[in-house]
Amino acid sequence: MDQKKIELMKELTDVEGVPGFEDRIYNVMKTRISSFSEKIETDNLGSLVGKVGNGQKKVLLAGHLDEVGFIISHITKDGFLKFRALGGWWGHVMLSQRVKVLTKKGDLTGVIGSKAPHVLKPEERKKVLEIDKMFIDIGAGNREEAESFGVQVGDPVAAVCPFEVLPNEKILLARNWDNRAGCYVALRVMEELKGKSLPNTLYSGATVQEEVGLRGAETLAHTINPDIAFATDVGVATDTPGMGGEEGKLSLGDGPILGFLDRSMVPHRKLRDFVVETAKAKNIPYQLELMSGGATDGGKFHLAHQGVPTMVISVPSRYIHSHVSLVHFDDLENAVKLLVHVISSLDTSTVDHIKGLS
Structure with a gap:
């Protein structure tokens, strides 16, 4: 595996940042974002994003800084x-x-x-x-x-749980993949798109206080006023003993999760279909999640101003909201790959079509 990516994961997961006290992880993200973007924008609570591209339409991509x-x-x-x-x-x-x-x-x-x-x-x-x-x-x-x-x-x-690569080197341990996984994906997407000709302007970074009510998501969405938004988070893996059921498993290594339902949001249908079609066209594996409990920052993103077409793209994680959690390296990288392809395709006419303006 790429050692630079492992070092980034360790840097993101070894620092603390509980809701309302995200200072340490904020500083790590700010430094990392600064290497990909000349401009950083923040709200007044501590959410932050970097800016890539100069297109007419604005796309917001964010994980959340805080951990339980x-x-x-x-x-x-x-x-x-x-x-x-x-x-x-x-x-x-x-x-x-x-x-x-x-x-x-x-x-x-x-x-x-x-x-x-x-x-x-x-x-x-x-x-x-x-x-x-x-x-x-x-x-x-x-x-x-x-x-x-x-x-x-x-x-x-x-x-307390230091980052560690397990004997299967693609299985990664940390206490706070919820949601340093989303922070990692947001940074990696910026890295991949830096210097490329984007048909839009991407604002990529992370929110604060997601775990206590999606608070930073609300203020950040009002600050950026995006045309399209993506929340990147973790989903609950159901591939361990005692988990799963008739609706199928969410398994580590089987691809990023596309959120089709949660307690806070039904995703915008046109954007949802666009993401699915892109994944199929690019042969990127994905899994589907319909969750009766739980919420993500997408629940606030999609309600900003006049409404923002929003999609949640997550990675499966075992044992979240505890002292330990596991994710799969390939899921993280496939989430990055999918978002890079999707965002690169969101030109003005496509965004207008999704928003119902054409």
């Missing part, structure tokens, strides 16, 4: 840290996991405490512990010592 995490809500008199979730978590995947508390004095390692099985009552074994019953242990003896370490109420907390 936590925020400190209370320090107990004994020095334990209570917290609240930033984004969707399930208690089963949280206990006894390492976390990183990001304080003004520096980063602190902690663990989400749990009872040993020896002392669990039978009824406790049958329940998922609620988050408000959990705590983080940073080894402090009391509140004063915890505060001396730099901890304050309102500090962000990130999960």
Whole structure:
């Protein structure tokens, strides 16, 4: 595999960026975007995009910077840290996991405490512990010592899991492929299109605060006012034991996912068909997803101003919204390839046709 691409993945996934605290990943994205674009545009929340091309029509492509995490809500008199979730978590995947508390004095390692099985009552074994019953242990003896370490109420907390290439070198581990995968795709599309003659203007980058309500997507779409928009994210892989059903599997390595339905959006039919036809014409593998739960930035993109034809192009990922997640290298690269072909074909007449203006 291309070592430069692996280095980019590691750079994107090893830095923290929970909702509302995306500074570190913002700086990484800004530096990377600057190598492909002379102009960076931002909204007032922290979303950012680079600009490629000078065509009449504007195309927006964005992942989201933030990953699910936590925020400190209370320090107990004994020095334990209570917290609240930033984004969707399930208690089963949280206990006894390492976390990183990001304080003004520096980063602190902690663990989400749990009872040993020896002392669990039978009824406790049958329940998922609620988050408000959990705590983080940073080894402090009391509140004063915890505060001396730099901890304050309102500090962000990130999960811990370094990027790693697994023995099958195309399977990639990180805690936050949701959604550094989308950031990677947005950057790689810019890289592929830099210096080429585009029939439109591409604004490519990432939003903030997707995991807590698609907030940056709304402000970025109003800032850019695109003609066409693409959200790039991850989808839930269903190729592991206990997953999947009659509707078919979403499998690692079988291609990017085209979103045909989610809780926030039904994709624009003409744009959807254009993307499918392009994938078929270019022999790019793809998978289809119709999801009753969950939402993406596309849910806000398509409602901006008078409405924006929008499509979600994702990659399948296992175990998202936990301390670990897996994606397949080929899915990432095929998502890049598909978006490059689609965006390169969106000339003025095609965009007008999709929007119903011709």
